[in-house]
Amino acid sequence: MTTPAANPSNAVQRDVPGPFAPYTLRLPEAEALPLVCDSPHSGTRYPADFGFALPFELLRKGEDTDVHVLWQALPGVGATLLAAEFPRSYIDPNREVEDIDPAMLAEPWPGPLQPSEKTRLGIGLIWRDAGKNGLNPIYQRKLSVAEVQQRIADYHAPYHAAMREQIEGAYDRFGAVWHLNLHSMPADSYESLGIRTDKPLADFVLGDRDGTTASPAFTDAVAQALRKRGFSVALNDPFKGVALIARLGRPAERRHSLQVEVHRGLYMDEATRERSAGFGALQAALTEVAQELAAFVRSELPAGSR
Template identity: 55%
Template sequence: MQDSSAMFLLHAPEGAAIPLVCDSPHSGVRYPEDFGHAVPRALLRAAEDTHVEALWGEAPKLGATLVEALFPRSYLDLNRTLDDIDPTLLAAPWPTPLAPSEKTRIGSGLVWRTVKNMPIYDRLLPVDEVRQRIARCYQPYHQALAAAVESTHQRFGAVWHLNLHSMPNNAYERLQIKSDRPLADFVLGDRDGTTCEPAFVALVEEYLRGCGYTVARNDPYKGVQLIAKIGQPALQRHSMQIEIRRPIYMDEESRERNANFAAVRNDITGLLKTMAAYFAAQPAWSGSPAAAHS
């Protein structure tokens, strides 16, 4: 396990490695002293993907790499591009061109403006402060994840990446989307079939449905910066976002694990084992599975 100034942890595979890299960019609960937020910490916690790293915690024991952020997404969102900044948050012009996205419009860009429609700050943020967050948090995390993906691909000739999240029960409302469908227990995002091989997505969906969960694809989450950057199926680089509906494993208000947490974690561990068996059957690796595990 690698510690990078306590901003993220890199859990290396334990034992025989498999071509799977997981990352949990939004489950951090360590709030930096320089955050300077004006809303209560309890309100900010609504932005956390709390406990996601624990739900997938068996991944390293099964041979996968797991990268987890330790700081909260409301401080800096790792699943955004570096130009996805709201200029109205800044005390001075940003030194390079900005391209605010729909996420910024609803208050959750690279630096979040609001949480539950409440302004997070009662001040404008100095440009240097935001740039320091990027240098201390964003760049090291992305570099570590990219290195894990690249080394795994080089070793096996293929890599599968899981971008791990959880979603609030009122996700459609949060995203300002009108829907007559209930939110699924799991949402698999592959940016409409562009970032991951269909067979792997189907494997995950079939397994989860077999456990009794409802599953949707790309509704309402398709995946954002991380899988868009990593997912290149034609190059044997497969990337998928997995969202878990929070009430199935925790209390959204208290953030405490509920009575179903252990069962959901066990199901996810079973999913990881199913993935490992799938990888072992793939002919795409540059070496044989036996050689890869040596």
């Protein structure tokens, strides 16, 4: 199996001729475990045909910048790590292909559409807005059906194919699979979601769609590994998980999928996207968390499959 080449500098790139390799894939560098992890929103290569009409700095607010770097120790403990190269604002791999706002299109979509709450918020499969309340529209034009279909074919579909291959390969070999869907969240997450609350945003939010996509034991193992290192952890508040874990998580079949959101204030300057002084300490803590999760997965496997 070939692994698409990574963006070697991990720096943001504008106007990249396309199509380019839609993801990077790091396979286990230790004894393989059925622990498959992905960072669908940390891509920083912006296709040349994007055609956005707002300042680039505003567009970048959608990035989960450097999340895959924070979790870079995962392959070293036996996990697989998949990371998108393209930005979610161009096409979002954590959405279903029917999650499109028809008002964004220049002509009727040729099949059924199912716009979700994410589309209402302007962040469906194809993002409409780069900020809350529709104040930062991304386009000053309608998108053709053909260009949206091309984005799906070049980026969204290959990402999902790679994820499916890793998940099913692990499941076929071990009879079980544990999946971490890795993200970061802005400090104003409650406000952006239209939620009025005085609660502070936790350092980490774990989403299992109200207990439906992962076993309580897996969710608790992740929560306890984080709390042991001094982080505050919330469950499904305010993020429950979207398309990827909904599609993959079937705990009754030993298919466990959990979304993990980290507060951006722990590791970056949200205005500049630059790593902050806390980046190294957080990365080191998540290395220890990865080691604990590998041990948890090992403990869940029958002796003969380890």
